[in-house]
Amino acid sequence: MAQDRRTVIMEAAARLIARRGVRGLRIEELAAEAGVSNGLIYYHFKDRAGVLRATLEFINNRAERYTAEHVAAEHLADPRAVLEQTLLLEFQDTAEVRENSTAWGELRASAMFDVLLRADLAEATRVWDGEVADLIAAVLPAVPGDRALEAAQRLTALLEGLSGRWLSEGLTLDRARALILGAIDGELDALGRV
Amino acid sequence: MAQDRRTVIMEAAARLIARRGVRGLRIEELAAEAGVSNGLIYYHFKDRAGVLRATLEFINNRAERYTAEHVAAEHLADPRAVLEQTLLLEFQDTAEVRENSTAWGELRASAMFDVLLRADLAEATRVWDGEVADLIAAVLPAVPGDRALEAAQRLTALLEGLSGRWLSEGLTLDRARALILGAIDGELDALGRV
DNA sequence: GTCTATAGTATGATAGAC
DNA sequence: GTCTATCATACTATAGAC
Incomplete structure (x- = not known):
């Protein structure tokens, strides 16, 4: 199916952010990469900050989707395997993962100086931490929620x-x-001993 | 003692980088912050990249100094206390630590898109990991070097x-x-159990 | 919805007086 | 060494045709 322009632009933005960073993202260059005009970007996203906000959300959704797909495809019944695979998924040398990770790092770095990005990023982080905490709880149901969240925050x-x-x-x-596998091991070990 | 203008400018640049990031550093704004003219900055540093290069070096030297001073100032007999204090030192809400951490984060982020920065950053990271591994070895002398380095890399x-x-x-x-204290606890616990 | 053309401005950099 | 004034351009954003 042919993608609508809005999606095409966000995909191009993700690629460009991975190549040049959030700071290096130029509207004109984005237009060229997406194969659309300069003006269309402003039509769809209002301004540069709007592009960044939408792209962050887009990347987030895409990451969630591929995580879910991967976990489903592997038929992972064991909760611990799900936890491990979910975190290991971020360390793959594929274009999508590289784009996602790079963009995420860029957005984190940009948020240090851009108050507008902070709220969205904090919320996305909160959700991500909660999901990992839930996976930990699935492995060790007896562990109190705050302990699971603590371990989850350290892991993420x-x-x-x-x-x-x-x-x-x-x-x-x-x-x-x-290193991440060792950390999962350590956290689960420590929690299991309580 | 009255500082020479060059130093005044680098100090001002460090403050501004912490506030606005490397990419947010504007020469005109830097001139205002330093209380000098626009042109003087170009006289001393040639161009914007020159300002950045000099300032990152300046920040690095300053960070090394305060880490050494702090560890020396606290009479640290207990090796574990040295390890904890060394890592906790990076989580203080002082101008110097904020500036240093911000600059480090900026450097890390920039290295993703700038090949020239990578070598220096990798070397600095290697040294830092090695120092933490040595601190771990001081706490638990029986632990093999590669296990100590693994724990150190996770902590840093x-x-x-x-x-x-x-x-x-x-x-x-x-x-x-x-969270970092909990991680130190977990790593040392796991290593001590071997 | 999409494009072209352009306005408005912010910013890096230089020239020249003192 | 330091300042003021100014140039050149890169970039965001808007206007208006289709």
């Missing part, structure tokens, strides 16, 4: 840190995967 | 992740401190 924050190092060539993919 | 990567969330207002300072 670690994931962001490792992702940043991977994308800046400070860490190999295999090493990043090993 | 987690620190970067938490730092990003703190600076983008996604996490309170207290929460970040609690």
Whole structure:
């Protein structure tokens, strides 16, 4: 099916953000990448900030979708396997994952100086932390909610840190995967011992 | 002592980078912040990239100094206390720490799109990981080096992740401190059990 | 909805006086 | 070394035709 222009623009924005960063995103360049006119972008998104907001949401939805798809495709019954796969999914050398991770890192960095981005990013982070906490609770039902959330926040924050190092060539993919697996192991071990 | 203009400008640049980011640094605004003229900045630093290069070096030197000073000032007999304080040092709401953490985050983010930055950043990361691994080895001398380094990488990567969330207002300072302390606890526990 | 053309402005950089 | 004044351009955003 032919995609509507709005989606085409957001896909192009995701690619461009992965290549040049949020700071390097130019409306004119985005128009060229998407194969549309300059003006159309303003028609659909109002202004540059609107493009960024929509693209963040788009990337988020896409990430959720591929996570769900992947978990479903693998027929993962074991809750621990679901937890591991969900986090490992962020360390794959595919265009989509690279785009998502890069864009996420960029948005995080931009939010340090852009108050408007903060609310959306904080909310997305809250949801993501909650989902991981739920996965932990599925593995260890006896663990109190606040302890599960604490472990989840550490795992997702670690994931962001490792992702940043991977994308800046400070860490190999295999090493990043090993480190996150070790962290899951450690957190579950500690929680299980309570 | 009265500082020379060059230093005054770099100090002002550090403040502005913490407020607006590397990309948000405007020469005109920098001139106002430093209390000098527009042209003087070009006289001393040649161009915008020159300002950035000099300022990042300036910030790096300053960070090394305050870390060394702080660890020396607190009479730290207990190796574990040294490890905890070293990592907690990055979670303080002081201008210097904020400026340094912000600049580090900016550097990491920029390295994703700038190949030239990667080598320096990777080396700095390697040194930092090694120092933390040494601190872990001081707490638990029986632990093999590769296990200590693994734990160290997880802790420093987690620190970067938490730092990003703190600076983008996604996490309170207290929460970040609690999470990193919990991680130190978990890593040392796991290593001690081997 | 989509395009072309352009206005408005912010910003990096330079020239030249002192 | 330092300042004022100004140029050149890159970028966001809007207007108006189709």
